[in-house]
Amino acid sequence: NAAHIFGAHERTVNGVKGVLFNVWAPKALSVSVVGEFNKYDGRVHLMERIEDTGVFELFIPGLAAGCGYMYEIKRQGKGTTRKLDPVSRQISSVPITASVVSDENMPDSYAWNDGLWMIKRKKEAGKKKPVTVYEVSLTDWLKEKSADELVDFVKQEGYTHVCFLPVAEYLNEEMNGYSTLGYFAVTHRTGGSDAFKKLVDDCHNAGIGVIIDWNGAYFGTEVKGLYDFDGADAYGYLKPSLEKHPEWDVVTFDYKKGAVRSFLLSSVLMWLNDYHIDGIRIDGVASMLYLDYGKQPGTWTPNMYGGNENLEAVEFFKHLNSVTTGRNPGALMIAEESTAWPKVTGKPEDDGLGFSLKWNMGWMHDFTEYMKLDPYFRKGDHYGMTFALTYAYSENYILVLSHDEVVHLKCSMLNKMPGLGFEKFANLKVGYAFMMGHPGKKLLFMGQDFGQLREWSEARELDWYLLAEPEHQALQNFYRDLLHLYTHNKAMYEQDTCMEGFEWVN
Secondary structure (H helix, E strand, O other), rough: OOHHHHHEEEEEOOOEEEEEEEEEOOOOOEEEEEEEHHHOOOOOOOEEEEOOEEEEEEEEEEEOOOOOOEEEEEEEEEEEEEEOOOOOOOOEOOOOOEOOOOOOOOOOOOOOOOHHHHHHHHHOOOOOOEEEEEEEEHHHHHHHHHHHHHHHHHHHHHHOOOEEEOEEOOOOOOHHHOOOEEEEEEEEOOOOOOHHHHHHHHHOOOOOOOEEEEEEEEEEOOOOOOOOOOOOOOOOOOOHHEOOOOOOOOOEOOOOOOOHHHHHHHHHHHHHHOOOOOOEEEEEOOOOOHHHOOOOOOOOOOOOOOOOOOHHHHHHHHHHHHHHHOOOOEEEEEEOOOOOOOOOOOOOHHHHOOOOEEEHHHHHHHHHHHHOOOOHHHHHHOHHHHHHOOOOOOOOEEEHHHHHHHHOOOOHHHHHHOOOHHHHHHHHHHHHHHHHHHOOEEEEEEEOOOOOOOOOOOOOOOOOOHHHHHHHHHHHHHHHHHHHHHHHHHHHHOOOHHHHHOOOOO
């Protein structure tokens, strides 16, 4: 694991206790370790370059866990910059954003109590189980309610899993955590490493699996992050046409570099191993698979065969999914993939990508567009509800009504529905019932179960007060009943990846 080799680790060298620092910055002219201990003076602790490996190393006596630090990197023709450690286990937010020395070789500060869950998960790996996911922004939830309330709520409603929007450290609030700053650090917004572990532990003891969103497609342009790390963008591409995403202020990872692949794989394994996570939902898979994703002709570089497939990303997925599911039986690897790329959930040995599940974005689009129509106009658009059955068994799908569908002027699920107030509730109930009966696992974003009126914003809490209104409470009760109907009847899930599990009734 890259985090065991790189980063800052407490060590004893020749009888002297201190911290050993290692960082990969292949094109840097020089690298120093800076912090309060040397008044952030880059001249004091210059690191030693280890031959032609691109790695810089330094042992500093007297430092210990809890010490804040950064790397000061001198770059060819680009001056000097200070960067966070890419494999920081902890990033401080006050008073200055800095990496914090931690040592995973020390006994785990958190004592896990989910041994029975982990054994059960391993034993039941591969079995056909119901999967209903409550997607939640943990940081938003914690603004108004507690972690304990979350566990109680998810259990009471009847979900089998909870999926958290990114919990790795980030700065950019507007991107809801998807512009990752620390790939190995839990965001301070969750209360820290041990608090997040306790939440996962409590979920497991309540019979709830935990999935986290993880972004291996791109990184942000924050000055302290991976962007332009060593003056030649160690983690991204050198060619601007491949580097910058055209719609967001982010840079795509360069999967050709072994160090980059190792970095990303190590991050996923850390979440699975150290935090007992049950599933990783990878964001933006399509943007990783296609070199021309979102780009105009002439602004991207084809692969060696002249095509638009990112061949290195394909191989990365095959390796990532083989390693993660092989080492963690029962863990789910989930792709948010919006195109018709073949065999996303196929086995790598059959030229598949090896994911456990794929978000069914086609179903989501057709379903929401159909449900928006006034019933009078639906008669010419019934294919919007039936078309997904023509490809429902080509992948292992999860039907999703996620946060993406209720942000940026897209309306809440309730306000997508046509008609007057009571008609909106009736439409949404029948829509949810249709979703529950359709082949595929299920996912719903928080607030949509009780009919949130406003679209979601990371700047405010959910409108829980609506549950005082009878129609909102009735909608939540209805969705809860659907969840229990689904999880308690094998016919609803046991054969939802094969044609034998579904039959039309006229």
